[in-house]
Amino acid sequence: MVKTIEEINQKIREENVVVVTAAEMKEIVEELGAEKAAKEVDVVTTGTFGAMCSSGAFFNFGHSDPPIKMQRVWMNDVEAYTGIAAVDAYLGAAQLSETVEEYGGSHVIEELVKGREVELKATAYGTDCYPRKEIVTEISLEDVNQAVMLNPRNAYQRYNAATNSSDRILRTYMGTLLPNFGNVTFAGTGEISPLNNDPEYRTIGVGTRIFLCGAKGYVIGEGTQHAPPYGTLMVKGNLKEMKPEYMRAAYFPGYGATLFVGIGIPIPILDAEMARFTAVRNSEIETKIIDFGVARRDRPVVRKVTYEELISGKVEINGEEVRVSPLSSFYMAEKIMKELKRQIEGGEFLLTAPVDRIPTKEVLKPMRQREIKVVKSVMVETYTISPDTPIEEAARIMIDKGINHLPVVENDVLVGIITSWDIAKAVARTKKGVVREIMTRRVIYTHPDEPVEVAARKMEKNNISALPVVDSKKRVLGIVTSEDLSKLIAR
Amino acid sequence: MKLLLRFDSRTVTEPVLSKTTLKTGALINILRASVGARRGEILIEVDDEKAKEVENILKEEGVEVIELLEAVQKDDEKCVHCGACVSICPTEAISFNGEKRVIVNAEKCVHCGACVKVCPTKALSLPL
Numbered sequence: 001m002v003k004t005i006e007e008i009n010q011k012i013r014e015e016n017v018v019v020v021t022a023a024e025m026k027e028i029v030e031e032l033g034a035e036k037a038a039k040e041v042d043v044v045t046t047g048t049f050g051a052m053c054s055s056g057a058f059f060n061f062g063h064s065d066p067p068i069k070m071q072r073v074w075m076n077d078v079e080a081y082t083g084i085a086a087v088d089a090y091l092g093a094a095q096l097s098e099t100v101e102e103y104g105g106s107h108v109i110e111e112l113v114k115g116r117e118v119e120l121k122a123t124a125y126g127t128d129c130y131p132r133k134e135i136v137t138e139i140s141l142e143d144v145n146q147a148v149m150l151n152p153r154n155a156y157q158r159y160n161a162a163t164n165s166s167d168r169i170l171r172t173y174m175g176t177l178l179p180n181f182g183n184v185t186f187a188g189t190g191e192i193s194p195l196n197n198d199p200e201y202r203t204i205g206v207g208t209r210i211f212l213c214g215a216k217g218y219v220i221g222e223g224t225q226h227a228p229p230y231g232t233l234m235v236k237g238n239l240k241e242m243k244p245e246y247m248r249a250a251y252f253p254g255y256g257a258t259l260f261v262g263i264g265i266p267i268p269i270l271d272a273e274m275a276r277f278t279a280v281r282n283s284e285i286e287t288k289i290i291d292f293g294v295a296r297r298d299r300p301v302v303r304k305v306t307y308e309e310l311i312s313g314k315v316e317i318n319g320e321e322v323r324v325s326p327l328s329s330f331y332m333a334e335k336i337m338k339e340l341k342r343q344i345e346g347g348e349f350l351l352t353a354p355v356d357r358i359p360t361k362e363v364l365k366p367m368r369q370r371e372i373k374v375v376k377s378v379m380v381e382t383y384t385i386s387p388d389t390p391i392e393e394a395a396r397i398m399i400d401k402g403i404n405h406l407p408v409v410e411n412d413v414l415v416g417i418i419t420s421w422d423i424a425k426a427v428a429r430t431k432k433g434v435v436r437e438i439m440t441r442r443v444i445y446t447h448p449d450e451p452v453e454v455a456a457r458k459m460e461k462n463n464i465s466a467l468p469v470v471d472s473k474k475r476v477l478g479i480v481t482s483e484d485l486s487k488l489i490a491r
Numbered sequence: 492m493k494l495l496l497r498f499d500s501r502t503v504t505e506p507v508l509s510k511t512t513l514k515t516g517a518l519i520n521i522l523r524a525s526v527g528a529r530r531g532e533i534l535i536e537v538d539d540e541k542a543k544e545v546e547n548i549l550k551e552e553g554v555e556v557i558e559l560l561e562a563v564q565k566d567d568e569k570c571v572h573c574g575a576c577v578s579i580c581p582t583e584a585i586s587f588n589g590e591k592r593v594i595v596n597a598e599k600c601v602h603c604g605a606c607v608k609v610c611p612t613k614a615l616s617l618p619l
Contacts, residue, residue, distance in 0.1 A: 049571065051611065175575045176609040183578035248571050250611035258611070260571055313577070313587075325578035329571045331591040
């Protein structure tokens with residue numbers, strides 16, 4: 001039995017189409033089987049509502065008098081990209097305000113969709129055809145010619161979940177991660193998420209009409225970083241038709257601005273295969289929990305996990321139960337599926353066949369880099385001392401060698417560090433004794449293969465100026481100082 | 492009843508809670524405490540029937556007492572029910588209800604503010 005999209009659209013026009021949500025479809029296929037379910041059901045609605053940084057909007061502001069060829073442009077002090085024609089610009093959701101904290105492009109987009117005015121400011125170099133050099137004005141969505149949401153990467157099919165093995169709290173794009181595997185966060189809506197219900201991308205492709213933040217939008221191709229089964233979509237829609245309730249500006253503390261985007265995609269049940277696809281369960285959708293405690297591109301995989309386990313709210317890591325936060329809203333995703341279902345049943349929303357397929361195979365490549373500079377290349381030899389060294393002698397070594405840091409070693413293992421400042425403090429308090437009494441015991445250190453940027457951030461975060469370099473057995477190999485690093489990084 | 496106690500530089504050095512227990516016989520459960528050299532803040536829980544008595548004694552001792560009738564407040568206009576706060580709450584006071592909406596259990600909330608700091612839409616705030 002095979003249905004065409006045109007046949008389904010005819011039913012939509014006649015308002016006798018059978019539409020169910022993805023959540024409902026699982027039960028239907030389980031009860032009736034794929035063949036029968038495909039006969040009964042015409043369309044399955046899917047939904048997701050998550051923080052999608054790779055979002056933004058194109059604007060055409062109209063021409064000022066005298067006209068200006070914008071060279072730089074800001075909306076509420078959030079800079080937009082205008083390296084295109086005179087009054088066209090792209091405002092990215094993740095771009096931050098230059099004046100207001102915790103405010104970014106997503107907030108500007110939200111204000112506009114709510115019907116508010118924002119300040120438009122631009123500067124230019126002035127030409128014979130565009131003499132004006134600056135402008136400041138207020139605009140709303142009614143004032144601009146076009147306002148088109150265009151998101152290069154949305155609706156991730158599945159996404160790596162996050163945890164944190166380190167001993168400090170991490171503020172990330174995956175939310176706040178508590179130390180020592182204190183929690184897990186994940187994104188995506190699993191079995192109700194659009195691409196998981198069409199894993200071969202048979203019906204979701206270039207030109208597919210979708211629900212985008214309350215408006216009708218379109219898939220315009222695979223998204224950036226599309227790498228099945230971690231598929232993504234590039235989408236567009238008219239910002240002027242969007243509804244504030246289906247999007248939300250967000251700010252992840254310590255990370256930055258992003259936009260919660262609401263997307264619903266109707267899946268036509270053309271045959272039994274599509275019914276089978278839309279019956280997918282969270283237990284069949286697997287992803288990985290990765291460790292953000294390691295500040296590298298290729299973060300270690302802590303374990304594999306299914307969306308069923310993630311959604312249950314608790315997962316096991318190293319024999320312990322860890323609590324889980326979704327970052328996508330299942331409440332909103334459900335609301336979107338139901339709203340899209342209502343629109344299709346009411347004859348307001350017709351389906352489209354894709355005019356082109358998106359790739360089912362694609363790999364995610366890392367950046368081609370000239371080199372990755374590691375600590376090994378900048379570390380220098382260091383003196384080490386025993387914890388029983390008298391403070392005076394430590395002071396003498398520092399003066400003789402012209403150094404400010406001395407790692408303290410006992411039985412070949414790093415046990416502390418003292419700085420010239422520690423010695424100055426000891427002297428000021430006329431404290432005599434041995435290094436053990438004044439050393440810092442909780443030493444922040446690095447490894448020879450750690451990238452210099454990671455080492456630099458450790459120093460910055462902890463407000464320190466040097467890191468001992470140790471091997472896997474915590475034996476001291478050398479030291480790196482912030483001066484050495486800053487020379488290298490600034491270069 | 493939850494009571495938020497604020498201690499100044501004098502009261503912070505006194506064994507005020509023990510005195511209160513001895514005088515009232517009330518069992519005082521400390522939910523959260525941050526005590527410094529010059530001031531301190533302690534959140535306690537006592538039986539409702541003993542609450543007034545405990546409150547009066549503490550006030551006599553010079554402690555500022557605030558009755559906490561509400562949990563952390565969630566603005567449902569702003570909340571999108573993403574659940575970023577759910578795994579952050581140390582007392583598991585935040586969870587999803589049957590509709591997958593984020594809800595706060597006032598009984599369990601200890602006003603630590605951890606969730607306030609992680610909310611991406613600034614939907615959470617402490618009532619004080």
